Amino acid sequence: MDILLPVIIVAVIGLIAGVGLALASKFMAVPVDEKQEKLRACLPGANCGACGFSGCDGYAEALAKGEAEPNKCAPGGSTTAEQLAEILGVSVTESEPMIAFIACNGRPDNAVEKYTYTGMESCTAASILHGGPLTCQFGCIGFGDCAKACPFGAITVENGRPVVCKDLCMACGACVKACPKALISLVPKNAPIKVACSNKQKGAAVVKACKASCIACGMCERTCPNGAIKVVDNCAVIDYSICTGCGQCKDACKRGALI
Numbered sequence: 385m386d387i388l389l390p391v392i393i394v395a396v397i398g399l400i401a402g403v404g405l406a407l408a409s410k411f412m413a414v415p416v417d418e419k420q421e422k423l424r425a426c427l428p429g430a431n432c433g434a435c436g437f438s439g440c441d442g443y444a445e446a447l448a449k450g451e452a453e454p455n456k457c458a459p460g461g462s463t464t465a466e467q468l469a470e471i472l473g474v475s476v477t478e479s480e481p482m483i484a485f486i487a488c489n490g491r492p493d494n495a496v497e498k499y500t501y502t503g504m505e506s507c508t509a510a511s512i513l514h515g516g517p518l519t520c521q522f523g524c525i526g527f528g529d530c531a532k533a534c535p536f537g538a539i540t541v542e543n544g545r546p547v548v549c550k551d552l553c554m555a556c557g558a559c560v561k562a563c564p565k566a567l568i569s570l571v572p573k574n575a576p577i578k579v580a581c582s583n584k585q586k587g588a589a590v591v592k593a594c595k596a597s598c599i600a601c602g603m604c605e606r607t608c609p610n611g612a613i614k615v616v617d618n619c620a621v622i623d624y625s626i627c628t629g630c631g632q633c634k635d636a637c638k639r640g641a642l643i
Contacts (some may be wrong), residue, residue, distance in 0.1 A: 385391075402471040402476075402573060409580040417445075417448050419446050419448045419471065419472075420445055420447075420448035420568060421444075422471050423447045423448055423468055423471055423472075424441060425446040426460070426464055426467040426468055426471070427440040427443065427457060427460060427464065427468075428440070428457070428459045428460050428464065428525045430459045430536075430554070430556070430594035432458070432459060432535055432536075432554065432556035432558060433556060433557065433558070434456070434457070434458040434459070434554060434555060434556035434557055435452065435456035435457055436452075436456060437452070437493065442455065443456065445448075447468060447472065453476075453477070454468035454472060454474065454476050455469075455476050455477060455478070455499070456479075456480045456534075458482070458554040458555045458556055459461045459536075459554045459556070461481075462476075462478065464479060465491075466502050478638050479584040480572050480573070481555070481572070481573040482555035482570040482571065482572060482573055483548065483550060483553045483555055483562075483570065483571060483572075483573040484538070484539070484548050484553050484555060484557075484559050484560065484569075484570060485522060485548065485564075485569060485570070485571045485575075485578055486528075486546055486548065486566055486567050486568050486580075487567050487569065487578070487580060487581060488522070488523055488524035488532070488546075488565075488567050488580060488581065488582060488642065489569070489577060489581060489594075489596040489597075489641065490505045490518065490520060490524055490550055490582035490596065490597075491543060491544065491545050491596075491638065492526075492543065492544045492545075492629065493595075494520050494595040494596040494634060495516070495519070495520060495593050496520070496592065496593055496594065497512070497517050497518060497519065497596050498514075498517065498518065498519045499517055499519035500517065501513070505527045505528075505631045506562050507524075507526070507528070507529040507530075507531055507563065507565070508528055508564045509551055509595070510525050510527060511525060511565065516565075518573040518593070519592065519593040519594075520583055520590075520593035520594050520597065521532040521568070521585075521595070522581075522582045522584060522585075523554065523564060523565070523583075523592070523594065524546065524565065524567055525565070526541060526544065526546065527541075528541040528546055529562045529564065530546050530559035530563050530566075530568060531546055531559075532554075532562070533558045533559055533561070533562035534551065534553075534558055534559050535556065535558060535589045536552050536556070537549075537552060538552035538553040538554070539553075539559060550573065551632040555570050555573075557570060563628075565582070565604075567582050570626050571624065571627045575622075575624055575627070575629075576627070576629030576631070577613075577619065577622060577627065577629060577631065577633060577634055577642055577643070578642070578643055579596040579598065579613075579617060579622060579639040579641060580596070580640075580641055580642070580643045581594075581596070581597050581620075582619060583597050583598060583617060583618070583619060584602070584617045584618050584619055586600045586618055587600065587601075590618075595639075596639055596640045596641060597638075597639060597641060598618075598619050598620050598639065598641040599614050599639060600618040600619065600620075602615050603633075603635055603637060603638075604620050604633035604634075604636050605620070605633075606636075606638040606640060607632045607633055607635075608630075608632060608633050609630065609632065610626050610628055610633050611625045611626065612624075612625065612627035612628070612633075613627070613633050620633075620637075620641065620642070
């Protein structure tokens with residue numbers, strides 16, 4: 385009896401606990417949306433935020449509720465979009481592939497330094513000190529905060545200048561958020577002409593800061609036969625919805641600000 389009694393007590397406690405857990409799992413269970421689970425299974429799990437939601441779980445939830453389109457997953461591409469559309473019973477609209485573009489051509493041989501920076505190799509840290517080591521306050525500092533932020537390894541720093549790999553970039557926008565100078569934007573992947581300058585200053589100051597800067601001369605704007613390029617805030621801006629890629633604006637730019 386000295387041995388049997390403890391065994392019985394433990395068995396009864398275990399039985400009560402088991403019944404309690406079974407009841408709790410039944411009455412306290414969180415309902416699972418089967419459609420949401422299927423949608424989530426189609427997503428690549430990059431959690432990059434390119435879709436505009438907190439991650440793949442957030443995007444799947446929005447899709448299940450009808451609050452998002454199935455073509456917003458950049459890493460998944462058209463294959464994932466088609467799978468999501470099939471589950472949702474809708475047709476998918478092809479969206480133009482985008483790519484990150486760094487609007488600065490201020491390579492070390494173009495940009496003028498105002499001081500020699502020694503410290504943490506971070507664009508954000510360097511920009512705190514008088515706006516960074518470059519005379520151009522809009523110039524790329526080149527320490528690669530964008531490269532460090534990219535979850536796909538699509539950006540590398542070469543010769544003090546970040547370079548985007550067209551085949552690896554998923555247009556997730558992580559680099560856009562990481563750049564303290566706001567130089568990075570998402571442009572159509574097949575955009576024929578891009579403005580590689582973000583300087584908003586006027587002529588004389590711009591010329592002193594960088595050899596390849598846009599000086600807002602307006603030659604590109606006057607040359608474009610479609611009115612696709614305009615000078616806004618002392619810097620050229622391209623409207624890709626009407627740009628035909630004729631290249632006349634690039635030929636007219638003598639500063640090399642259009643690439």
